[in-house]
Amino acid sequence: MFSNSSIFKKQVVAFTGLLLIFFIFTHLGGNLFIYAGPGVFNSYAHKLHSVGPLLLLPRTLLFIIFVIHITFTCLVVIENIKARGGHKRYSMQKSVGNRSMAESIMPYSGLYIFVFVIFHIIDFAFANQHGVRSFLHGRSYGLYGIVFNSFKDPVYDLLYIFFICFLGLHLCHGVQSLVQTSGFRPKWASVIKMISDYFALLMILGFSSIPIYVYILSRP
Amino acid sequence: MSKKINLTLKVWRQKNCKTPGAFETYQAREIDTAMSFLEMLDFVNEMLTHEGRDPITFDHDCREGICGSCGAVVNGQPHGPLRGTTLCQLHMRHFKDGQTLVVEPWRAKAFPINKDLSVERSSFDRVMVAGGFISVKTGQAPEAHAIPVPKEAADNAMDAAQCIGCGACVAACPNGSAMLFVGSKVSHLNLLAQGAPEKKTRVLHMVHQMDHEGFGNCSNSYECEAACPKQISVSHIAFMNKEYRQASIP
Ligand code: HEM
Ligand code: FES
Numbered sequence: 001m002f003s004n005s006s007i008f009k010k011q012v013v014a015f016t017g018l019l020l021i022f023f024i025f026t027h028l029g030g031n032l033f034i035y036a037g038p039g040v041f042n043s044y045a046h047k048l049h050s051v052g053p054l055l056l057l058p059r060t061l062l063f064i065i066f067v068i069h070i071t072f073t074c075l076v077v078i079e080n081i082k083a084r085g086g087h088k089r090y091s092m093q094k095s096v097g098n099r100s101m102a103e104s105i106m107p108y109s110g111l112y113i114f115v116f117v118i119f120h121i122i123d124f125a126f127a128n129q130h131g132v133r134s135f136l137h138g139r140s141y142g143l144y145g146i147v148f149n150s151f152k153d154p155v156y157d158l159l160y161i162f163f164i165c166f167l168g169l170h171l172c173h174g175v176q177s178l179v180q181t182s183g184f185r186p187k188w189a190s191v192i193k194m195i196s197d198y199f200a201l202l203m204i205l206g207f208s209s210i211p212i213y214v215y216i217l218s219r220p
Numbered sequence: 221m222s223k224k225i226n227l228t229l230k231v232w233r234q235k236n237c238k239t240p241g242a243f244e245t246y247q248a249r250e251i252d253t254a255m256s257f258l259e260m261l262d263f264v265n266e267m268l269t270h271e272g273r274d275p276i277t278f279d280h281d282c283r284e285g286i287c288g289s290c291g292a293v294v295n296g297q298p299h300g301p302l303r304g305t306t307l308c309q310l311h312m313r314h315f316k317d318g319q320t321l322v323v324e325p326w327r328a329k330a331f332p333i334n335k336d337l338s339v340e341r342s343s344f345d346r347v348m349v350a351g352g353f354i355s356v357k358t359g360q361a362p363e364a365h366a367i368p369v370p371k372e373a374a375d376n377a378m379d380a381a382q383c384i385g386c387g388a389c390v391a392a393c394p395n396g397s398a399m400l401f402v403g404s405k406v407s408h409l410n411l412l413a414q415g416a417p418e419k420k421t422r423v424l425h426m427v428h429q430m431d432h433e434g435f436g437n438c439s440n441s442y443e444c445e446a447a448c449p450k451q452i453s454v455s456h457i458a459f460m461n462k463e464y465r466q467a468s469i470p
């Protein structure tokens with residue numbers, strides 16, 4: 001009874017969502033080392049990699065969490081489409097309350113994040129750390145060089161920021177939603193909504209600041 | 221002061237759940253603004269009957285906003301544009317002369333259409349049968365003060381008990397979810413000492429039945445709370461989420 005109920009599925013989505021939020025947060029923290037210059041940034045990346053096989057455990061865990069989140073949301077979304085009785089429902093549809101745009105596009109923002117993550121992993125994580133992409137002024141700068149060379153391109157930057165905005169929208173609804181799904185709704189629920197919005201904004205600004213910084217730095 | 225207005229109605233007409241339905245357009249002339257929405261429909265039905273046409277079927281009973289029988293989606297909003305009101309308590313003075321009103325039934329997989337604007341809501345009854353009750357010993361009524369109830373619990377239970385089971389929450393929910401209805405019933409009974417013995421089985425069984433009936437999952441869009449004629453808070457959904465989690469852990 002527990003395993004396939006609607007509430008159970010939503011609580012799995014909420015819990016995995018929370019874990020993904022922790023990851024996103026630490027990931028941003030790590031990325032911000034770029035402001036400290038190539039030495040610090042690379043030694044951070046290097047330290048992370050030097051843990052070697054130990055890194056496999058958190059990576060696998062993260063992968064599993066991601067897959068669970070997606071699997072359960074797919075189940076939930078398919079059920080919801082069926083439950084409302086087809087795709088087109090009312091001939092005139094109007095929000096009664098203040099249904100947020102962020103909430104209504106959750107499956108799409110999720111999908112954008114998914115596409116982005118796949119690309120992002122291939123682009124940065126699997127890149128040859130000392131290949132041509134890491135070269136700046138004729139010398140390899142490791143991961144720093146790769147990031148620098150990618151973000152030099154304004155089209156790449158805009159695309160990156162575009163996807164980050166979808167992450168922001170996902171979190172904007174997601175953070176406060178997971179609190180409600182987990183069974184907490186204090187009198188100050190509006191404060192939670194506010195925290196949710198500001199957290200999402202912080203993530204958008206944090207992640208977007210890096211391509212903007214690199215782009216400005218790369219200008220002659 | 222009441223006045224008369226003219227309206228164009230686009231009403232969903234459907235013979236039964238098996239045949240497909242369609243909109244039909246009617247001119248509702250000389251509608252007194254003191255009429256309720258249902259009285260306006262009665263008025264239109266009289267006209268249709270005079271013309272030898274099939275009157276519009278809609279559910280109603282008390283017409284005082286307390287029984288939960290009535291309801292239709294008016295211009296995309298369950299129970300119409302006025303917040304905290306049932307369709308029977310929505311008066312025509314809230315509409316403008318010359319306005320077009322699109323009137324549709326609740327739409328959800330778990331609410332098949334009986335006819336026109338009347339939908340089958342027995343899925344709600346089956347959810348209630350699954351756990352929306354308390355067990356008491358028969359015999360003399362117990363002394364009212366025998367079981368003390370904390371003020372906050374009493375207030376919350378009373379708020380939840382306002383639910384009239386009209387189904388507007390399901391109609392408003394983008395996922396056709398019944399979480400506000402079931403959450404209210406669970407809150408109402410689980411918060412009180414009288415409901416405590418069956419606390420765990422109640423939430424498990426009612427949620428199980430809710431899923432079985434084909435209602436959707438909650439995405440926390442909070443449309444239900446806004447559409448509820450009794451303005452029941454989504455905090456009751458959060459409460460049910462908590463009760464469910466606690467009941468599931470042995
Ligand atoms: C870093 C990545 C992600 C994070 C941090 C994240 C976080 C969250 C959170 C916190 C929720 C709210 C849970 C709740 O209301 O109980 C949520 C819901 C959701 N997520 Fe994600 N998510 C991520 C990736 C994805 C991906 C890749 C997809 C889809 C392919 C996805 C699809 C969804 C959907 C559809 C919902 C809404 C479910 C519903 O309320 O009905 N998410 N996510
Ligand atoms: S007819 Fe009873 S609530 Fe409207």
